[in-house]
Every structure is written in structure tokens, then in C-alpha cells.
Amino acid sequence: MSERMRVAHYLHQLFAGMLAILLTLGIAQTALAAPLPPGTSDRVLLLLNGLANTDVLIPERPPGNLEPPVVIPCPNLDGHTPCLAGASVGLFESRGGLSDVLFVTASALTFESDAEGGPVLDPLPGMVFLPETGDLQDVSALLLSPAQIAAGFTLFVQSDLEPAPEPASAVLLALGMFGLWLAGRHRES
Numbered sequence: 001m002s003e004r005m006r007v008a009h010y011l012h013q014l015f016a017g018m019l020a021i022l023l024t025l026g027i028a029q030t031a032l033a034a035p036l037p038p039g040t041s042d043r044v045l046l047l048l049n050g051l052a053n054t055d056v057l058i059p060e061r062p063p064g065n066l067e068p069p070v071v072i073p074c075p076n077l078d079g080h081t082p083c084l085a086g087a088s089v090g091l092f093e094s095r096g097g098l099s100d101v102l103f104v105t106a107s108a109l110t111f112e113s114d115a116e117g118g119p120v121l122d123p124l125p126g127m128v129f130l131p132e133t134g135d136l137q138d139v140s141a142l143l144l145s146p147a148q149i150a151a152g153f154t155l156f157v158q159s160d161l162e163p164a165p166e167p168a169s170a171v172l173l174a175l176g177m178f179g180l181w182l183a184g185r186h187r188e189s
Helices: 003-032 146-150 166-188
Strands: 040-048 051-059 070-073 088-092 098-104 108-113 128-131 153-159
Touching (some): 040 070, 088 153, 146 153
Parallel strands (some): 088 128
Antiparallel strands (some): 070 108, 088 098
């Protein structure tokens, strides 16, 4: 086998391996991007050591009707509730408006959402802003105390936005690599 044939064979194997990796990553990302159940606009999930402690699914409302705030008691650790009082997180939609707010009082986490098609929410002082992704977003470090996190609590919020089509980008890249492989193979013959 000539040197050129060995290099071509190696490149074909390399492209095939990269294609397999990209497709696997695309499938894995699709599995992690679980959308909200039908009829649900938002979700707040509090886990304790990986198990659901509180899981609140907020139903969709007709356009223009405000969703009532959802209040979740702060996790109690040894007689006190060490939530980071005054901390808040705001989720921005791609259209630029603040659509969801999760904030902490001395003893509770409160989740508020805008009305679909209605006005956006006002930001709170000191608010941390995150883009809505449609996936579960970990906001533990922003709203829970270090003691709660050390005890195994994790706080997630999920909005009604569809997940970004990242697996499709990986597939497009893989198809481009496959096209290059075919072009190289066609040139050889």
C-alpha cells in the first residue's frame, strides 16, 4: 500500500470517528433537553441529594392573564431557613423582555411569570439575569446559601421556551465532514 493510500485510509477512519462522536453528542444533548409537559408554562424544582424535594409545575394561562406567584418555603436546616434573603434571578426571553423572576424573602422562594403576550416583568434591585433556554437551569449558587448547597439542596428553574437546536448544528457539521470525506474519496478514484 502506498503512502498516499495509507494517509487517505487514515483520514477516512478519522472522519468516520469524528462523525460518530458528533452524532453521539447530538443524541446526548437531545436527551438532556427535556421540554416541559404540555399545558405547563414553567417549573421550579428543588432537589435534596438528587431527589425531588419540591417540584412545582405551573400551568399555562390564557394570553393576557397573569400567572399567580408561586411561593415555596425555603429548605429548613436545623431550625433556620438560610435562604439568601434579597437575592433574585430574572430570566430573559429572546425577544428581550424579562419573563420570569425567582426571588428570595427571609423564609420563602417566590416565582413570578409574565402573561403570554402581555407586558414583561420589572427587574428587582441587584437581580442576576440569565437567558431563558427551555432547559432546567441551576440557580442554586444564586439563591441558596452555602449551608443549603452543602446539605445537598439544588434549585432549578425551567421556562416554556423550546430548547436551542444545538444537536442540529452538530448534525450539520457532521454532514459537512461527510461531504468532505466523499469529495476526497471521489478525487481518489
